[in-house]
Amino acid sequence: MSLLTLETPVFRAYAIAAALMVLKIMLQGWMTVYRMLKSKSGLASPEDVQKGLINKAPDPAQLEINDYVDRARRMHRNDLENIPAFLAAGLVFVTTAPSLLLAQLLFYGFVAARACHFLAYASKQSHEVRATFYTIGSLIVIYMALHVLWHMISG
Template sequence: MASAGLSFENPVFAAYAAYSSVVLLKMFCVTGYTTITRFRVGVFANPEDVKGNKGAKVRLDNSDVERVRRLHRNDLENIPAFLAVGLLYVMTGPSAGAALWHFRVFTAARCLHTVAYLAGVQPWRVLCFLTGLVPTLSMTVQVLMAGAL
């Protein structure tokens, strides 16, 4: 069993930190893509945002912008849960192999989910979502079992 320490000397924590950074970076890229999409289509959410942007309009119903925003919201609903339960999971002292699989599957699934969401392809989007949900639920159950009185 790996050390439960929150130190980069603990390979499980180091892996958690690395994979967490990857999904956070992915989420920040989606944020940037939202901005790029807004400028590309000339659609903004606030009146002050159209000033200085010739031809820009205030609209909340552009399908391109809304797709990226829904993707971002989906990230905001799933990535923080992974970050929180993943840190608690690290503290249970899991084996490095098991922990790596949890982190890798979640990260790969979220990255593929982003591609599927932007491309608008089903059933891949839902399959990627569910694949990412499995390791998060697994870690949650293991944290509950470790913390049970």
């Protein structure tokens, strides 16, 4: 049986975690857009201050940094820096046929770490709090990558 099929419990666990993380990335982008529309500020590019259906009263001041919008943008950027590595390392990790319990701990641990990182960032917790959840997620991805390398070297 192929390891990369939804009939394989480890791959199913990965697929669930991966789908949740893809949704996290995509919805975070929409959060940024929502905040820009709500505040009518924090726009990113000069062409964004052209008159249109959405921006009926453009103003160059709309390009100034707005922390409400920029916080969402920073969270999105952080997701884009971390989640793709999880998606890649997790998929290759599945091919090593790890135990289901280990895979679930790692996959769902990463999802939980990213959710906690989001909550910490959104609620303006200290850098130390955010860094704790970043570190947990990062160590999970590093472990999976090292596990794959060890499997390849010793296999």
